[in-house]
Amino acid sequence: MNLDYNIVIGGKAGQGLQTISDALSKLFLRGGYEVFTSQDYMSRVRGGHNFFMIRISDRPLCAQKPKIDLLIALDQETIDIHWLELEPEAFIFYDGESIHLSREDKRLVSISWDKIATTIGGNTIFANTVAVGACCGLLNFDLGLLAGLLQEAFAKKDPKIIETNLQCAKAGYEVTKNLKSKVTIQAGTTSGKMYINGSEAIGLGAIASGMKFYSGYPMTPSTGILNYLAGKSDEFGLVVEQAEDEIAAINLVAGAAYAGVRAMTATSGGGFCLMTEGVSLIGCIEVPVVLVLAQRPGPSTGLPTRTEQGDLEFALFAGQGEFPRFIFAPRTPEDAFYLTQKAFNLADKYQVLSIIMSDQHLADSGWTLAKFDPEKIKIERYLLAAQTLAGMQEYRRYDLSETGISPRTIPGASRHLVIADSDEHDSRGHITEDLSWREEIVKKRLAKYKYMREEISLPIKYGDSASKTVLIGWGSTYGAMKEAVDMLNAKNKKVVMLHFNELWPLPVEYLGRELSQYDNIVAVENNATAQFMRIITGQTGILPTHKILRFNGQPFYPQLIVDRLEKEVHVYGDR
């Protein structure tokens, strides 16, 4: 029997849910298991209902699931809200001293973690460690690994803190060790895999790309990138500039790119609105920039801490005028790491903006993944060589060319002056209103698209290739869709999915060919109007037959896709 165990830790903001979740995730990872962690939290610093979900398995995971095996409830609301999601053999851990329940159920286990923490450590701050210990006790997971984790976390602090934490964990362990759990999770040896979320992976990917300048203005769910990079700035020699607003942020990165380093910014929908004139500036002066658009549900402030894929068309059309851009949408943190590098290399090669579409689900979910391969890092700047520059009589920054790519250098690299102008400009970069030239330079900028399209990798095709039903998705829905496809194929319902992570320029010819083979074309998107499908339709004329959409602010569960497909789409066997 495969292990597939689901722990939910719920409570109010400020109760330390993240600490428990992080500790448990790392523990199981180091014990040799696969974990997938997702967060559902409210936009407040204190109170509200928030939860972390940790799914543990012995095989790779790529999504969360709805049924709960262990609920760690730090408040009463958590128990009420999640009651119906509990498995028959589940357990609910809560502190009966502070939570007085009217319901009775053999699954309820009271652990006086506040009292235990105060008795041992003199402070309820250790209650969370008691809960972690209780979780290990139930599952028979040896506490040895916890000692190592605590040592790392508190290395710089008083060693007594480590000891107190360990004692608290042991006390929790003792309370639950004799409960009859349906599974045990023995601590084994680590698989050497890593546990990372999307924000960290994008940040790390940017560092690995040689990015030197980052500027942003805090906005959930993009802030994780700012946090990660700020923490790494000294180690990697990065300038991380918190801008006064998003307009400044994008104009800062445009200036940094012009001045010669790789530059990136990240924001969410509202901030991206403020950035759009800068997007167009980048299109006009042709500097390479990477912009991460971490989506959350709109319109306007919307649901700040929840997830949605509602800004794809906005990203595609943002900015006045006509100019090329790339749009990427990582499926997983691993994909995010490598795609960020591709985004930088292609931005440099074509002197354009690369937009990376993230969202709260990708940004905040923790995945267990094979360790990224530093050998695969390749940095290509495509700047003019010193020798070429030295031999140039005159330098024309915006010279016409077959590919639309003009010779690029930076101030200080040679004796040549480098000119950038948001006005329409001549081949040197100076303002011009020569209207016949205007057509030439517009064509030059757009000529890049033909070559940019060839850089785009085709989508993943996954599932039963003899199927007549295709699911089309993009970005962070990958995990849930993949698991849904597995579930359906296991039931002998034949479906295949095409999942995209490189969205624009769209591989139009490929799509025309590929999509003509199916009877059912099902758009699966985390938004209300199937935006990516609409872009495909616009480019190919092919309409979807069905749409499975979710826009309540939460990501898809695999089961949800399965249920909706079975209900709404007639799926038959072979072609």
Added chain:
Amino acid sequence: MVTVKDFIGEESAWCPGCGNFGILIALQKAVVELNLEPQQILFVSGIGQASKLPHYIRGHIFNGLHGRAIPPAIAAKLVNHEIKVIITDGDGGTYGEGGNHFIHAIRRNPDITLIVHNNQIYGLTKGQASPTTDQGVVTKIQAHGVPVPAFNPLAVAIALNASFVARGFVGEPEQLKNLIKQGIQHQGLSLIDVLQPCVSFNKINTYQWYRQRAYKLPDDYNPKDKAKAMEKANEWGDHIPLGLLYLNLRPVYEEQIPVLKNGPLVKQPVDVSKIAQVLEEFC
């Protein structure tokens, strides 16, 4: 040795008699007297009549968006602090559209020279009130006169402890040139607000109007006296002081960024060999 000839750029599109010419000439002379070469200077601007100046001189140019000259200028300084960065922008762009950047640039204090061509009007869009248009002035848009008091950039800058706050006037070319030179040499943000007649759209604040009112601060004026500077900044109307109003030596932004102690960011090697080590933090 460089000469003014080395700093002659494209042919200008300004109206004959425009005050912008005086600023251009003063700037050309200033950089020549400082013996700077075009390759050593980055001129940054936004959009407006003033913002066309970079094309009429010679140097690297980043002519960005209306009101957004300051952010790319700061970025360029952070990326390559060996380069001289000079902004030439309008009163509308700097104090209106880009007001937030103005405030935060003063707080940061990067080593940038900020020359504001203050014609008290929107020139390029043909004569609407700018933030510095005086209260009561009638324009096509403000037919009943500008209803609100003008923005006082110098007082705001002094209140924010700006490190160099000056006012020049194109009718005092020698002083203007010297203020620009001082500003370029000053370590930190130097704001030089320049009274610049717009002969086409500002029929009130003419050369004569300014000449009748402007006076030079006396030689014994102490620019380090903040209270005095504030008093001078609030002088407007019948008497308009010219010169360095406020000097407040304080740390330069880019010098406070530890990473830049190792040299210009753009020259620092990209070392991704430590990535393998960082990956361990996720295990």
